[in-house]
Amino acid sequence: MNFLEILRTAIFALRGNWLRSALTSLGVIIGIAAVIVMVSVGQGTQAEIDKMVSGLGSQRLDISPGGGRGPGGARMSSSSFFTLTEEDVDAIRTEVQNVQFVAGSLRGNTQVVFAENNGSTSWQGVQPEYFDINSWELVQGDGFTAQDYGSAGKVVILGETVRRTLFGEDSGIGQTIRLGRVPFTVAGTLKPKGQGGWGQDQDDVVMVPMETARRRLMGSMGLPPGTVMQIALTVTDPKDLDYVQGEVEALLRQRHKIQPGEEDDFSVRNISQIVATRTATTNLMSKLLGAVAGICLVIGGIGIMNIMLVSVTERIREIGLRMAVGAGPRDIRRQFLAEAMLISLIGGVIGIAFGVVGALVFSKIGQLPVELNTKVVLLAATFSICTGLFFGYYPARKASLLDPIEALRSQ
């Protein structure tokens, strides 16, 4: 029997019991849909992580106050919130080798006002190298001068979103805006960075010199003098990252007079740790969906096997007759195998449709990045056919081994 003939016979047989066939393929439908969602979310997240890594660079360390509890598990208490100082920044710069840039920073939120335009945004009080560390570039204006940093000049650099809010199409350079109640002169605008790795708008920010921030913007927060909220640094060569991290930790422990065995009052994180956190979350999600997919495919496959066994029993006379008129065991086996594979393939196709819709819904509701491609679809189709092949083989073989005499005689 040629391929087309087998296919035609299988379709004919399935049509005769179309409801049963449809119900049988349900397990495969759910399984394949889960496969599609799983792989799409997995790939989407991976792509995003890659983007994040290349955006932030793998040569960066972030030091925060408070004891770190491993990636993503930072444990902070108010007493340990002010442990980093400008002296720490200077010490890292002078005492740790292979550090390219290092800068402390303060941050907070404020109202920005220009004429009748206003909005709320976050500010960063920065040291000079902050711009290099974070790859911020000026598109207009000259930025901060050494004097601005030294004498707490009331100058501000605007992120693209803030600039657009306040000035529309104008650059706003030289204009005076207010942060809260304090007037600032716009000294520059930043090149847009777009959406960050967590979906936040990175351009919704303004920069002021750190000393300015301390005196004019921190206000009532009452930080001890010289405190910084964060220290960021980059190393000259990504290979040195672990070395520098170790040196920085040792230096800060020494400076903060932390005894051996005591916990750090700061935490140093590098981007790979952040990525690891995110990857772990995604992997867990993927594994969960993978388990669901696997279970569904097995259950679906067992359903197919069950129905095919029923079908073989029901059609035992048909099998006997087909054998009598010249169907060999191979023909019978292929016929039933084709039916099983057709059920699972149809289930697979429907499952792919559901999976694509599901992936899109996931990306909308679950705020998860999703990446669909033809490879995923082909993979799912292959999975479904293999399910049919695997679970259809036993019933098909059983049918092919029937004795034609017995099969013809049965009622």
Add this chain to the structure above:
Amino acid sequence: MSQRAGDATASAVTPVILTRALEKVYAAGSEAEVVALKGVDVRILPGEFVAIMGPSGSGKSTLMNLIGCLDTPTAGSYACDGVDVSTLDAEELAVLRRDKIGFVFQGFNLLPRMSALENVAMPMGYSNVPRIERLQRASAALAAVGLHNRGGHLPSELSGGQQQRVAIARALINRPPLLLADEPTGALDSKTGEEILALFKRLRDEGHTVVLITHDAEVAAHCDRVLVMKDGELHEGTLQEGLHPPQGGSA
């Protein structure tokens, strides 16, 4: 009535069925051992119309299964249209059945969801005849058994006699040298049975070889030659008046 199975021509023609000391033992070696066939020699030539008669338990079903290549003998040999069956595996037996034998059953055995035309065309699917040709040939075969415009009907929409005609058309579709009919009139009323037997005679006249298995002497009486199974042995039948005298061949 043409009668080709004369002794004079026997040596020149390949017999459709030629068995030598055919034996079949079920459950050999156990307490339930049954010797169903005890050295059966039968020789049927092309164009013959032969009845194999016998009461149930006589071994005639066993003989039919062996002749029909549905089973292999325990001992002895069987050449079906010149092909030695004893060494064939299941796959090769299927090919032999496809090419050499057309089956007609007591219960018609039509596939209920297929039209008459599809039923007749079905066996050709296994010999890779192109679909168009298949349907044309099936249509012609239906016409040949007197069902010109019934091709589109489902078996359930046909009478018993019509269903059996469809089954005969199906049996003939691969142009086999042997037509093997197992109680073909058993499920039909006597008038319809007569029609079916008349159809067999016509097929015999057209050159087909027909072997009819039956327990009914009246049915057997229509055949040119009667073989009788009794206790696993086969005899040339001369037992009843009203039967045609046995002619030619050796059993």
